[in-house]
Amino acid sequence: MKIPREGAAKTRQSLLTTAEEIFAEKGFRNATIAEICERAGTNIAAVNYHFGSKQALYIEAWRHAFSESIKAHPPSGGVREDAPPEERLRGHITATLCRMADENNREFWFMQREMANPTGLLEEVLREEIRPLQMRTAGLVRELLGPLVSDREAKFCEISIMSQCMNPLVARWGRGKKNAEPDDPPKIDDIYAYADHVVRFSLAGMRALREAMEEEHMGLKGGKKSATLETGAGNS
CATH class of the missing domain: 1.10.10.60 (Homeodomain-like)
Structure with a gap:
């Protein structure tokens, strides 16, 4: 039938x-x-x-849980794609943190179970579904760092940002015990305030890295010019 x-x-x-x-x-x-x-x-x-x-x-x-989570917290965070990269990063980080802290987000608990007791069953689907989010983060990082910063340093920045978002303490927001014990790890009470901190901290670090690379580049260019002038003067 x-x-x-x-x-x-x-x-x-x-x-x-x-x-x-x-x-x-x-x-x-x-x-x-x-x-x-x-x-x-x-x-x-x-x-x-x-x-x-x-x-x-x-x-x-897992795929369904991830899909529902993304629907609830779109990766853009409501920021327009033509907005400055700083604002797009803010939207992306805020959306990621809200997704991780959402009590209804079962995708997070799937991953916690996988890390504790791996099955290997989610490897392919993770690459397929998570890859666009990783590429979004990587693209924003590269845009903010500029072309002079190495790919290695850019990857470190990307990992640093996502590590701040994926920290288990984030998940305790809204999920932790109501009455915390004195020796409990700290709890994030305001996810939006924490998102603002991650954005400011990350932007400051990337700005410092970009400026250092630009100064180094200008110094090298200046050194080459001086060497050229000295060589030219010696031959005159």
């Missing part, structure tokens, strides 16, 4: 949403298809029909 298209779509969506919750909570290995199906109100045959395997469901659940 053929399943009505509307009913099939609803079942698939229910499986994805439920799988997101359970995989984010327990990780791939500790989650079971039986538990997912029970909570979703369907049966194991539905998983096989829509996804083919637990592995495929895991991948699609």
Whole structure:
């Protein structure tokens, strides 16, 4: 008997949403298809029909969680693409931090589970989905640094910015214990204030690096000119 298209779509969506919750909570290995199906109100045959395997469901659940997260927090942060690079970086960083701190963002918890107990199942989909975000960060960094800063230094700046955004402390905003203990690590109470700090800190560092490279370049050019003049004077 053929399943009505509307009913099939609803079942698939229910499986994805439920799988997101359970995989984010327990990780791939500790989650079971039986538990997912029970909570979703369907049966194991539905998983096989829509996804083919637990592995495929895991991948699609992460992809769906990522997609929903990006919809909620677009990478531009609402900043126009023709805005100055400083403003575009601000929008990008703010959107990234809000995404990481969002209590509804299961994508983050998937990654936490993966780091603690890797499966290798998300490697390809991560390259596919995360790559555009990495390229966006890299492009903004290069635009702000200018052409004189080396690719190596530009990569270090990119890693520095994203490390500030991906710090586990960011995720504690809105997720941490209500009553913190004295020995608990610090908690970020205002994600927008922290975003502003990351932007100012990163821009200041890149500005200093750019200025240093420009001064070095001008010094080298000046040295070459002097050497040329001295050589010319000696031959006259």
